[in-house]
Amino acid sequence: MGDAVSLSSTFAGFSVGKIGFALLIFFLAIFVVMIIGGGLFYWMQRKKLKWTIPLYKKIGSRVIRIATYKAMNYSISRAGDKLWYVPKVKKYIGVGSLQSGANEYSYFEREDGEWINFEIPDIDTQMKQAKVKYLQQDMRSQRIAISNILDSRFANKQSWWDKYGNLITYTIFYLVVAISMVVIFYQWSNITDKVGALFDRMVAYEEKKDSCIQGVVPAFVMLSLRWKTWRQ
Amino acid sequence: MEAMIFFKWLGFATLIILLISGVVYWIKVAFHKWQYWLKYKVFRRKFNKEVVDFLAEDLKNGVDAEEMFKAILLSGKATLNQAREIRYIYKELKRRYKNE
Numbered sequence: 001m002g003d004a005v006s007l008s009s010t011f012a013g014f015s016v017g018k019i020g021f022a023l024l025i026f027f028l029a030i031f032v033v034m035i036i037g038g039g040l041f042y043w044m045q046r047k048k049l050k051w052t053i054p055l056y057k058k059i060g061s062r063v064i065r066i067a068t069y070k071a072m073n074y075s076i077s078r079a080g081d082k083l084w085y086v087p088k089v090k091k092y093i094g095v096g097s098l099q100s101g102a103n104e105y106s107y108f109e110r111e112d113g114e115w116i117n118f119e120i121p122d123i124d125t126q127m128k129q130a131k132v133k134y135l136q137q138d139m140r141s142q143r144i145a146i147s148n149i150l151d152s153r154f155a156n157k158q159s160w161w162d163k164y165g166n167l168i169t170y171t172i173f174y175l176v177v178a179i180s181m182v183v184i185f186y187q188w189s190n191i192t193d194k195v196g197a198l199f200d201r202m203v204a205y206e207e208k209k210d211s212c213i214q215g216v217v218p219a220f221v222m223l224s225l226r227w228k229t230w231r232q
Numbered sequence: 233m234e235a236m237i238f239f240k241w242l243g244f245a246t247l248i249i250l251l252i253s254g255v256v257y258w259i260k261v262a263f264h265k266w267q268y269w270l271k272y273k274v275f276r277r278k279f280n281k282e283v284v285d286f287l288a289e290d291l292k293n294g295v296d297a298e299e300m301f302k303a304i305l306l307s308g309k310a311t312l313n314q315a316r317e318i319r320y321i322y323k324e325l326k327r328r329y330k331n332e
Contacts, residue, residue, distance in 0.1 A: 074305075
């Protein structure tokens with residue numbers, strides 16, 4: 001413990017006696033135990049509370065879900081009898097047998113306060129038992145009739161594109177042609193100017209040339225000479 | 233070295249507290265199990281007359297103690313401890329009834 005006294009002086013900067021050190025250890029140990037115990041308790045409770053109980057009740061004239069609880073097993077005897085305990089409301093309920101989800105059993109609170117396990121009924125079977133058939137046949141024919149009426153109502157109606165599609169296509173076509181024509185005629189003057197200059201230069205070239213070689217294409221001269229040869 | 237001594241004492245104290253807590257827990261469990269035996273056998277308390285009258289009919293009909301316990305819990309009219317006490321009284325009455 002002598003070491004411990006010097007330890008406390010080293011760590012805290014003030015000196016405590018042996019009793020102080022013992023108390024420090026004691027309270028720290030209690031704190032550690034509380035943390036371990038609390039964690040274990042929380043983990044065990046979570047493991048125990050594995051049943052989900054959605055509770056329904058008639059409020060006014062409607063059945064609504066008023067809460068969702070968690071329940072745990074409570075064994076009655078060694079014979080295997082058990083109940084479910086709902087800690088939040090401190091209530092024991094009968095073990096559910098009608099499941100509505102994974103580990104979930106729906107309960108209904110009766111007017112006398114007793115909780116009854118129930119399941120959502122098969123509405124189709126109930127209607128069959130009550131010989132109500134309009135959902136299966138009458139309504140289906142009704143839907144077909146509505147579909148036919150809609151078909152006949154809208155069969156001859158042209159869509160917007162059907163009505164104006166040709167007009168829009170032709171308009172676009174003529175616009176494109178007109179723009180192309182404008183571009184072509186705009187460029188035409190440039191082309192003629194350049195061709196005119198080219199012809200002027202060709203004429204000037206021809207005039208500069210030797211007088212024995214005439215014509216725009218001198219190669220034809222040779223052809224004419226050969227022609228004379230072939231005729232002989 | 234000083235830190236080692238500190239944690240050694242801390243571990244030792246934690247262990248002692250855990251042991252004491254365990255012993256206290258099991259004493260509590262034993263007390264819960266034997267509290268009615270202590271109350272009625274050791275301290276010689278008498279059964280509540282109202283409870284005995286209430287149980288008389290079930291006793292004649294030979295209802296099982298556990299079934300009765302279950303019914304009491306499901307009724308929501310009694311706490312777990314009250315239901316356990318009634319079960320103890322019922323078992324005792326049943327034993328005496330058989331002996332007679």
